[in-house]
Amino acid sequence: MMQNENIIQIRDLTAKYDDRIILDNISLNIRRGEVFVILGSSGGGKTTLLKHIIGLLKPVSGEINIFGKNTLSMELEEFEEILKKIGVQFQGGALLNSMEVWENVAMPLEHHTRLPVSTIRNIVKQKLSLVNLKHAYRLFPSELSGGMKKRVALARAIVMDPEILFFDEPSAGLDPITAAELDELILELQKKLGITIVVVTHELESIKRIADRVLYLQKGKNIFCGTLEEAKAADNDEMNQFFGWSEKVKRHK
C-alpha cells in the first residue's frame, strides 16, 4: 500500500439537476485509509456528490478516478468490479422490514456473489458480531432500536469487505451515547480493517471524534478541504458559524 495514495481523485466536477448547477467545478482527493468527512449546510450538494462518486448520477463535466482508474469512461462491467469494493450506507437508507436482519445484511452477497448459503450465513454472522449484534441475527427490523438499525445497515455496507465505505448521516436521529458508540465502530473499522471512510455528517461532536480531514461544501463549491486545525485557521465566516468558532464575532456585536 502506497503511503498517501489517493484512493479517490475528483477533478473539476460539475453536476446539474435539470438546469440547476448543484456541484460547481469541484476538485478533491481522498487518501487511502483516512476518515474523510463531508460538511456543509443542507442542500449544499453532499449527497449529490456521493451519488456521483458511486456512479448513480452522471456529471455534466469533470473526472472521477477511483483506485487510479477513470470511472466515467468505463464500461459498466468494469465499474461493477469497482462497486464491489465500495460499501454504501445512504441517508435514510432503509432495511427491508419483511426480511430478517441476517437476510438484510446478506443482500449484497446474494447480488454480487454465487457463494453457498452456508458461507453467506457465516460471513453475515461475522459482520454482525463486528457491530455487536450477533444476537439480532433472526430478528426483524421492526424489533430493533434506531441505533441497532444503523448498525445493521453498517454490517450490510461492510459485508463485501469494501476498501471504501460511504456513510451519509450515520448518526442522524441517534442519542449522543449511541452516536458516540457508532463513531467508535467507524474508527474501529478504519483502524482494524484499514477501510477508507467517507462520511457526511452534521454532528459536531462526531466530526471532532472521527475526522482526519474535512471537505466543506457551500452551495456546491469546495470552499475548504483539510484538517480541522486548518479549518479553524481558514477563518471563513460560514465555517466559523458551523463549528461555533464565531465567539469573536458575537463579542463585538
Ligand SMILES: Nc1ncnc2c1ncn2[C@@H]1O[C@H](COP(=O)(O)OP(=O)(O)OP(=O)(O)O)[C@@H](O)[C@H]1O
Ligand atoms: N433528484 C433531484 N432532483 C432535483 N433536485 C435535487 C434532487 N436531489 C437533490 N436536489 C437538489 O440539489 C441540491 C443539493 O441536494 P443534496 O441532497 O445533495 O444536498 P445535501 O448537502 O445532501 O443536503 P442535506 O444536508 O439536507 O442532506 C438541493 O437544492 C436539492 O434540492
Ligand SMILES: [Mg+2]
Ligand atoms: Mg444529504
